[in-house]
Amino acid sequence: MLNGKVISDTPKLEAIYVINKTAATSTATQRGGYFTIAAQPQDTLVLSSSVFNPKTVVLTEKDFTEDLYFVSMEPMDILLEELVIVDYSYINSEALGLVPAGQKRYTPAERRVATAASWKMNPLGLDPLFNAISGRTTMLKNAAENDKKVTLMDNVSLLYSTEDITAQLKVPAEYVRGFLFYAVENKYFVKLMEANDIEKAKFTLAALAEKYNKLLAEE
Structure with missing residues (x-):
């Protein structure tokens, strides 16, 4: 050891x-x-x-x-490929028709106090709404999920080279990358990889390769 x-x-x-x-x-x-x-x-x-x-x-x-x-x-x-700064200052509760025009606006400090006090001054939950408008929440969730999948694909590649996948699992060389995407979408296989159960993961990968090759044959 x-x-x-x-x-x-x-x-x-x-x-x-x-x-x-x-x-x-x-x-x-x-x-x-x-x-x-x-x-x-x-x-x-x-x-x-x-x-x-x-x-x-x-x-x-x-x-x-x-x-x-x-x-x-x-x-x-x-490295960030692109940084986009979007001005959302024109989007507010009045512009969205959520509160009457001229209603008192609270400072950031007041809003934080209100949030801590069971949303008494923010009953509509505007922060989640603005997140939904900007797509920020969805973007972050997708980025995290994609990062996890890429890492899993890299780990599979460490166990099996492209040549191994072609020779042992019979996946055509031009479809190896697609097969890796297919494999990391399988929840059971992902759990085995995360648990470091390499032997079971290999058996599962072989079964997935058989299914994947059948899908290719049906095209």
């Missing part, structure tokens, strides 16, 4: 996937970046997370002589 710890500039180090690609086993880091995984010299470990750049290491005899094996990881740079 290998006892290890991820180190980085960021304090949040839990839930990082640690995959032994050689032995086809995996685990996830606990609070503080600590992990334990079955491994031996010459095994290849792959560490992956949605907030860190992937890291691949090949273990040596020396790595097993210390109490802890340290792995440094670099936080992922997240």
Whole structure:
């Protein structure tokens, strides 16, 4: 067994996937970046997370002589493709016809007090309404869900290369990416991956590949 710890500039180090690609086993880091995984010299470990750049290491005899094996990881740079600033100042309760024109308007501090006091001064829940108008809530939910799916796809790719999926699961090379999208939509498969149950995940992936290939044949 290998006892290890991820180190980085960021304090949040839990839930990082640690995959032994050689032995086809995996685990996830606990609070503080600590992990334990079955491994031996010459095994290849792959560490992956949605907030860190992937890291691949090949273990040596020396790595097993210390109490802890340290792995440094670099936080992922997240670049925004576009920043759009939209002026919603013209949208207010009067313009929307929610309150009579000229009704007293409350300061932000007053509204916060009202919110804490069971919405007595904000019975219509205007903040959620404005979120719905701007689409911000939906956008954030979709972004989080897509990020989760991309991370899962990356983790599947660590277990199976494109060549493996084509040779072992019989998925045509040009449809491999589509198959990965198809797989991460399956809730049972996602639960197995999140639980690091690699063996069951592989069986499920094989079954999904069979269904996917049938769908391709029907087109």
